[in-house]
Amino acid sequence: MNTSTNRRIAVVGLGAMGGAMAATLHRAGWDVTGFDPSEAARAAAADTGIATTAALGDLAGTPYAVLSLPDASIVETTVPQLLAEPGTVAIIDTTTSEPATSKQMADLAEAQGAAFVDAPVSGGRDGAASGSLSAFVGATAVALSAAEPVLLALTGGKYSHIGGPGSGNVVKLLNNVLAAANLVSVGEALGVAQAYGIDPAKAAASISEASGGSFVSANMYPNWVLTGTHDSGFSLGLMARDAALAVDVAVQIGESPTLLAAVAGRWQDALALLGPRADFTEIARTVAPAITPAGAPRTNGPVDGTTAVA
Template identity: 35%
Template sequence: MRVGIIGLGNMGGRIAKRLLTEGFEVGLFDVNETTVRQLVDMGGKSFSTPGELAEEFQYIITILPNVSIVKETLLGEKGLLNRLTEKSLLIEMTSSEPSVTKELNDIMTTNHLRMIDAPVSGGIQKAENGSLAIMVGGKTQDVQEVYPLLQSIGENITHVGEVGSGHTMKALNNLISATTLAATGEAIALGVKLGLDPNRMLDVVNSSTGRSFSSEYKLPNQVLTRDFEVGFTLDLMVKDLKIALGMAEEEKVPMMITGASYQLWKQAWSKGRGPRDHTEIIQHIEEMIDIEIKG
């Protein structure tokens, strides 16, 4: 199978590398020439514009920083829209806004073109070993057509509904993840303030009802070790929270707990932590109560 990838950042670059090692023919486009060269050295083929890439590859993944870049990539002068064919299938993996995804799908459908949305979750390590969670929105036949491709990069692939459903689910998943991380961080920080050992606290939490991905992975591997290497930035987490709460506002659904969590994340973002890893929300909590959680 031949697949083009537009956007070679933390996730896109690793997905491209994974597909190359799995034997796929991979086309590449990104403004970062260094990243492109590294993947070309592994066997990828680079292109000067998204449109040129679309002329050679039937399947195209877009995994970009934000919705504005997605729109420009699809609709811009050198974009995909006028270069795609009826056989093409766009796989939109950006953490994007569901309303915009549906808008773009309407444009695609009007032009007799196809797309699905398939955002991913799991972080850098899972992108490298092909065990991402992928939430997919689109027509069943389109999803089935690229299922072997999705299986090469994901371990848990769930078809959640029509186009736009994948991005809806990604925002809601991150709303839960962000709230859980913040709540767990606050509880562990309070325990440290009261004289408890954070390692032993996590031993108890992880064998009890407070267990979560945050307590099992993020706190032991990033907070206790003080290893806040950038994977998924705080900027991106705040963006996803805003998307999720925006959907709630449109539907007039009150979000008491997650809304309060968002205020904490936005406060950390306002302190300049946006470009850093999202787990630095814990450092923001530490600063507020003047303690440090470490092993």
């Protein structure tokens, strides 16, 4: 497999997460070139001192590449273009993708002497900006070794090698569907507290110190729901997709997770009401609208990619 001490790296996808990861790599001394089809995203990256290109083909053969893309289908079209020229050492895919796609891309890269690892991340914009993300890594041992310098820069060593190619995707999808379930259950619980005349913020703080507590109750609800800001930077459309994908992956291997399937259905209902661009924490508006200043969504609002505002 290719090896390199070259610090040149491509970042493909300069949205909220990709742009922050590109900036982190730039500060860590990597020679970063970013690509995004959006001129605005490229301009935002350029403002932080990152070189950009409007043509993905310009990045072919770059020793290292980080992908931060919307879905598996774009991963499938991107990786062959990066491998079109010799020189690639490792491609680190932080996309919440599909395990079958990651297995195919890992085989494609290996055939050309390169590494491909699925390394979907958790930690949001703040983690991406500070180099403190968590990553769920699926890779062979050889591929992991090739990708490790980049993983260390993005996570500070806070990554878990789950298993072979595709396994990182599986565990990330399970993580997200569990978070999706918790967002619903905590919202319903705090709605009950409010109905009893209890301050939901106090209820959330108390629960967070006990056995029912979680990151959702301790952070997401106090910071984004109860304040009404709903500005996590992660969309409801992406969370609804991830919950559905988690159930699909389970079904493909003969499992029938009934509770998780019900959760995925709840997110599809919210998606129909709020649209894919709503913040994912706005699920609370459909679960317990009384606890968020944004209130319940309009039932007759637009759902074609815009957020219905109460």
